[in-house]
Amino acid sequence: MGKSTQPTLLQGTLDLLILHALQRGAMHGYAVAQTIHLLSDEVLKVEEGSLYPALWRLELDGAITSKSGLSENNRKAKFYQITRHGRKLVAEQEATWSRLSAAVGRVLGG
């Protein structure tokens, strides 16, 4: 196996990414993965095995809700939508994240 150039996600950032993606509007799980993939300039790939457990957990926690709807190709799919509580979480976590990344940047850059 060759050395992986695929950066692995830091613990806890997946939730943030999912919530962030969902701020753009309701979408199904596959679209969430795609959105994250595209927004990261195709650097981040979210595996099904982490994506869905994370979505279900967030739903149980009340950060997102779900309802069924029709996908772009007219198939029945489960659409996730961010809640008020979810938006609050995003704001908090984004602030934390930017503080953290700035700090890491300073350490590496300095």
Next chain:
Amino acid sequence: MRRFFLKLFRRSAMQQQIEAELAFHRDMAARHDNAIPLGNTAVIGEYGYDLWRFTFLENLWRDLVYGARGLRRSPVLVLTALLSLGLGIGVNAAMFSLGVEFLFSEPSVRDAGSLVSVQLGGNSNSPAQVADFLRSSGLFADVTGEDEEAVTNFNDGDVTRPVFSVYTAKNYFTMLGVPMLHGRGILIDDPNEVAVLSYAFWQKQFGSDPAAVGRTLNLNGRMCTVVGILPEHHRTLIGFGYSPDVFLPQYLETTTLALYARLKPGMSIPAARVGLAAVARRMDAEMPAHYKYADAVRVSPIAGFARLQSESEMLAVGVFFALLLAVTGLVLLIACVNVASLLLARASSRRREIATRLALGASRGRLLQQLLAESLLLSLLGAAMGVALAEATAVLLARVHLPMPIPIRLQIEPDWRLAIYAAVLTTFAALACGLLPAWQSMKQSLIQDLRRESRMRLRRTLVAAQIAVSVIVLTTGFLFLRNLLDSTAISPGFDVLHTVRANVNMPPVGYADPAKKDEYIHRVVDSLAALPGVESAAAARVVPFNGGERFMVGIVFADNREQRHAFFFWNGVTPGYFHTMGIPLLQGRTFSAADHGEKVVIVNRAFVAHYLGNRRPVGTVFLWGADGKTPYRIIGVAEGTKTLTIGEEPQPQLYEPLAQIVNDRQGIEFVMRSAIPPALQLETVRRTLHKIEPMAGAQVNTMYSSIGLAFLPSQVGALLMGSTGLLGLLLATIGLYGVMAYSVARRTREIGVRIAIGASRAAIARMVLRDSALVTIAGTAIGLAVALFVTKPLAMFLVPGLKPADPLNFAAVALAMLLTGLAATLGPVRRAVNIDPNATLRDE
């Protein structure tokens, strides 16, 4: 919380949803040329289900079902376990219910928490005017009163008999808010001739006919209209299950009432006490009595825990029940050890199963949960059986008329307190039964070598511990049995074997005047003394063990003006009382008909010791009386008698001649000394009394049976503790038998070989017996050593002279234990001796 409801309502749809969602994802990915790598969908699905499940509860349910299936295959184990746990939990639940009813039951009134009992001047009862004064003082929201220990003559048209009754102030029912079954309570505007009946009296007299309301009864020679019937589960203010037959308005001036007051909202008891003291001082100024109202003012709660704290006699009852619960708790522990021992034996057969589960990756916590589910199942079933058993006993007990001189009906019903207690017991039992076997079987699945030997050793240790615990339980039981025997042998201070007692209640009509009463009493004493076979007869206000009038007064000695606060039991008697009762006079003389003018008293030895100091008792004069200035001369000193309980030391007593006091009571006691067995006199005495006054209710008994109440505490103690002790012994026997039987079964092959190579049957029997004796003796020795310490506090319940560390008692317990051990081993010994060596060797 949100999670909980989401899970609850949406879980059923989850499984399909999860699968559909993952399938959709895979389709989309395929369409986009598998841009996203696939994971293991099965694992993701599992994760999803777990999120949506109540994992713990569902596992528990599965374990219970699994446990039930496993247990169904071992019916003997289940039966033994259920019997042990059922009896163990049952006896606990029964004693708990009994204790709760005795200690914490609330009387059947509205808002019992705001009711208080009020006492003035150290007297339990006060005249009705005091109640009126208190009410008008405005200190309390309302005040009422009752004479709770009264007796009324009830004539059913044929015979007159005394019935227990309560004389109430007329606002009693409305102020307390007593719930009624039929009709209504007594109202303030009612005439005096009305009555409220207890459920039991109504049932007996009117056959539970609701039309009884409005009918009339002949009570004390007055025709009283029945206005209401109390419900079956009525609890009186006194509590303890005391259930009098009729409630009547107080109609005699002389009746004194125990006072009850309702606190104003927000008023605390200490505040009420302060307020009451002020009112009492005003009362002393405005309506002086022969004692000071403000002397000893008491305001105490009538129900619940607060009552326990405020009454010292209640405290002893509380301690007794706490002790009882501790002992029954030990019995449950014995039962649990039985079950643990059985489960331990079973664990060896499950060794392979558990090893496999561990190898397949079951977590140890999960495995422990599974093993404990089994014991939880057993304890749940045991608890159900136990509570059912306890309730059946309570119902049965309620039906049985208790052989007591006063009507006691305990209203034991299952309630939330019992439910909580049963739940706690069940959890405790499940852990006590299951934890050790579960832990053992897990440990041993890992360490195969230790296996059977250590498990057998563990079971033996358990049985030895069990025997030790039963020794403690049994010692307690034996102590209370001994207490019963000893207390019946104790002399109460007067002759109970040759005496007859007649409790007569003079009809108020025609006997209101004290002079009329005195005349009647004289006539009866003379007629009784003239009966053939009667040596002497006398009258007294009270006889010992049937209540006592206790006085707390200030007396002043005439010689040096020394003032003492004296606290004594007071009685009024005729001159023949001491001779008739067989109470020795130590100094001086008894009363005589010539004692006129100067007031004379006889005191007992304890009175002399407590209050007289160095004075020569006979001839000492002290000042006392309504005005505190009347001189009383001591003319004799009598030996003391017990007054309330058989175990007590005689308290100070003071006797006055009956002729010297104002006879304000309708009740009077007659005692006779009989030369023939007193039981033969009863009918003659009844006839004589009836001839003199047919309207007087009379209860005639031998003295021995009429003081039965005095033995009640020791009888109840012996009954409860003794039966608990026996139960403990029975359970321990089952345990020992089980272990010995198992041990023999396990060694069948070994014993077969021994017999085959020439061991005699006697040697085999000795071997098994030695095995059991070792366990029994070790357990008994440890138990006795522990019992020596833990039974020490029991001394407060025992009659003087009987010590908890009584060697005879311990010897009896040890003997009982060894005999039981032997009995439990006989079966296994027989089986061991009858082992057929050929059969065992062929199996090989």
